[in-house]
Amino acid sequence: MTAPLPLYDELPAGSLGGRLGWGVFGDTDQRGTINHLTPEIVESASKLVKRGVTFPLDHPIGHFSPPIVKGRLETQHHVIEMADGLAMDDYYDAYFPQGGSQWDSLAHFGYERDKFYNGASVDEIRSQNRNTIHSWTATGIVGRGVVLDMPAYFESTGVAYRPDETFEITSAHLDGAATLQGSTRKPGDILLVYTGFDRWYESQDHAGRTEITQRKTIAGLARSEETARHLWNTRVAAVASDNLAVEASPGDFSADAMPFGFLHQMLIGSLGIALGELWKLADLVADCRESHVYEGMLVSTPIGAPGGIGSPANAILIK
Numbered sequence: 001m002t003a004p005l006p007l008y009d010e011l012p013a014g015s016l017g018g019r020l021g022w023g024v025f026g027d028t029d030q031r032g033t034i035n036h037l038t039p040e041i042v043e044s045a046s047k048l049v050k051r052g053v054t055f056p057l058d059h060p061i062g063h064f065s066p067p068i069v070k071g072r073l074e075t076q077h078h079v080i081e082m083a084d085g086l087a088m089d090d091y092y093d094a095y096f097p098q099g100g101s102q103w104d105s106l107a108h109f110g111y112e113r114d115k116f117y118n119g120a121s122v123d124e125i126r127s128q129n130r131n132t133i134h135s136w137t138a139t140g141i142v143g144r145g146v147v148l149d150m151p152a153y154f155e156s157t158g159v160a161y162r163p164d165e166t167f168e169i170t171s172a173h174l175d176g177a178a179t180l181q182g183s184t185r186k187p188g189d190i191l192l193v194y195t196g197f198d199r200w201y202e203s204q205d206h207a208g209r210t211e212i213t214q215r216k217t218i219a220g221l222a223r224s225e226e227t228a229r230h231l232w233n234t235r236v237a238a239v240a241s242d243n244l245a246v247e248a249s250p251g252d253f254s255a256d257a258m259p260f261g262f263l264h265q266m267l268i269g270s271l272g273i274a275l276g277e278l279w280k281l282a283d284l285v286a287d288c289r290e291s292h293v294y295e296g297m298l299v300s301t302p303i304g305a306p307g308g309i310g311s312p313a314n315a316i317l318i319k
Contacts, residue, residue, distance in 0.1 A: 005024060007232075007233055008233050014259065016111065016258045017258070018259050018260065020270050022117065030131045030132075030135040032274060033236060033237050033238065033274060034139075034238065037143045037237050042143060045144040045145075046297055048295055049297050053287070053319045054316055055287065056280065057101065057315040057316060057317060058100070062100075063100055064201075068213045075096070077092055078093065097133075097309075097311050098277075100278055100312065101279045101315070102311060103275070103300070106274075109265060111265055112269070117272045118131070125307075133303065133305055134306045141237075142298065143297075144295055144296075145192055145317045146190070146191055147194060148178060148191065149177060149289065150196070151195070152177070154173075163218065163243070166218065166248050168223065169193070169222060170227070174191075181288075188236075191236050191240070196242070197241075199282045217249065220243045220249060223247055227247075231273060238276060240275070241277060242278065242279050242282070243278070245277055246275045247263040287319070297319075298316070300313055300314055
């Protein structure tokens with residue numbers, strides 16, 4: 001019988017603070033919490049398909065314009081006519097896999113400088129493709145997707161909330177939303193945290209979209225040890241959101257704030273939790289509110305890119 005995984009406070013202490021999840025799934029592991037998606041979890045998720053209704057969870061390429069993160073470029077699409085008009089082809093320039101609806105690989109952010117999940121160095125990521133996105137492509141990412149509708153929860157509790165403000169969503173808020181919906185949380189869940197950012201973003205003109213790229217005040221998970229503890233102890237396989245970074249923005253990158261000032265350090269670098277960002281969740285949430293069903297079978301196929309740091313989500317939820 002497989003030994004139970006340690007709880008967060010049973011993990012060894014990290015040098016910067018918090019706890020380290022290295023070695024829990026094996027010293028050479030590169031998959032992190034995606035390991036929770038066992039054949040039994042996948043088989044159970046398949047039973048959630050009742051209506052045969054599908055919800056693609058990726059925004060179109062170029063949807064986030066201008067790019068929200070400094071340094072990323074606008075994708076350029078080129079269409080080529082071939083064989084005297086008998087065929088067509090195309091290609092993209094300046095395509096950033098993490099510029100839209102995407103997954104962060106475990107090579108995206110380290111626990112500390114030059115120390116990524118399971119101790120991988122920058123050189124090992126570059127030369128050996130350690131922790132890169134192809135670690136998840138052999139099986140894909142398939143399991144029970146569970147939506148948490150945070151705007152509905154905050155409205156029900158009278159909490160003043162805007163998705164374009166730096167509002168920190170705590171573990172108590174997550175539990176409260178699940179209770180309000182009548183949702184249960186199970187080990188191996190792929191948690192879909194809906195903040196309302198996608199609908200807010202779509203309501204903005206170009207000036208409003210440009211302005212949010214500068215101030216980056218966006219609601220998301222609380223940057224705290226309690227968030228890390230909660231996600232680890234509930235055995236999530238992954239967490240995805242419609243916002244910029246899953247966690248609240250902007251982060252605090254000062255030395256004094258590490259490793260919780262920017263929670264990616266803990267969630268990805270220490271605990272190996274798969275994070276998905278900027279997902280298209282509003283249509284799914286609208287159906288959840290109407291049907292009162294907040295779960296379904298989630299299927300995602302990260303691109304097979306050895307050495308890739310991120311991937312389009314390529315995700316769909318089936319109810």
